Amino acid sequence: MDNEAQLKLQAYLDGELPEAEAREVANWLARDRDAAALHNELKNTRQALVGHETGIQLPESREFFWSKLEREIQRAEPREAVANAVPWAARIRRFLMPVAGLAVLVVASMLTFNNSSTHVSEMETSDSGAFTYHDDAAGATLVWLSHPLESDPADEDDLDIE
């Protein structure tokens, strides 16, 4: 059986032949066993395909499916913009962290320097009995000398107030 005859059988099976030609093929099938066997095989194959080919059914309408895709795309765009902003913020942070650290060091060193100069208290006196009292709340430092001075500052005879 040549290729031409096989194609004709297929066309007959698909119902594509004119009536007269289809009748001729039907007669030919009744006479030729090989042709009938091929026809049966093609027919079985077709039935098997039709029976097991399940059509894909979308759960939603075509319009709804595409509009859903469109919404997903639109939602992804701002997310992409946010993702692009993060590296910029990270760059600023990378710069600010050492600057802030430097500023803290400078301020700390200034405070340390100032504090070191403000909390120095030293006393020298020939009076071994002298004592010092400091009252933070009153904001006062008292230094009391234990014995009268050679010349009391407040001794009226020493004062030049008259």
Added chain:
Amino acid sequence: MTSRPFAAAALVWLSVALALSEASVRAGGADFNLQAQLLWAGNGVNPPEGKNFKPVEPAVAKKLKDLPLKWTTYLEVSRTNFVVALSSARTVDVSAKCQLEVSAKSDSNLEVVLHSKSKEVFKRNQPLPEGEILVLGGNNASNDSAWLVILRRIPRAK
């Protein structure tokens, strides 16, 4: 691209802020406007006859009251206002025979020396912020009264 101008601006602002703060600290601490007061202290006694000693001002009296002193009456004998520039010294008379020498060792620390008859009897180095007082004192020979020298910062004269 945007981080470079930002970095430069931040550095400029930081430098300006530090320079201004440093300048303000230096400007504020350049001079010490000081006042030395000589006080006579006693218990319920009147001022020596013929001397027009006035009671010490309430702010100073309050601070003295907080100190461990036994006196109840404080009278002002003399008062001297003076200015000490940074890294310089100034000597003022608190009485005819006693002087106070004050040196500004830094923008916050003062060295205070008390002289009696030209002899150094006391020297102290300490900070003296505004609002605080340094009180030097001792009993008088009679032991029923005392003398006090008060040193404090006063507002700048305008």
